[in-house]
Amino acid sequence: MKLRKNDLQELVKGGTKALETKLKEAKLELAGEVLKFKRGEVKNLRSMKTTRLAIAKVMTKLQESKLTVSAPVAEKEEAK
Numbered sequence: 803m804k805l806r807k808n809d810l811q812e813l814v815k816g817g818t819k820a821l822e823t824k825l826k827e828a829k830l831e832l833a834g835e836v837l838k839f840k841r842g843e844v845k846n847l848r849s850m851k852t853t854r855l856a857i858a859k860v861m862t863k864l865q866e867s868k869l870t871v872s873a874p875v876a877e878k879e880e881a882k
Contacts, residue, residue: 805856
């Protein structure tokens with residue numbers, strides 16, 4: 803699964819649910835690729851590497867979005 807910059811920006815606009823869905827999809831795809839590799843059906847390791855990078859990018863954006871959502875709440879609590 804190759805994740806382009808535009809794809810990632812669209813996911814961020816979609817919110818946390820979109821990011822979580824894409825993350826689950828990427829993890830399932832990686833699991834399938836690993837199984838195929840272990841059975842000897844696939845010799846290409848590049849596709850697994852790009853899927854891992856996509857998972858890392860989505861997880862980073864998901865953590866950033868959760869931090870930005872929780873930050874205003876923390877500021878309001880400190881103001882009290």
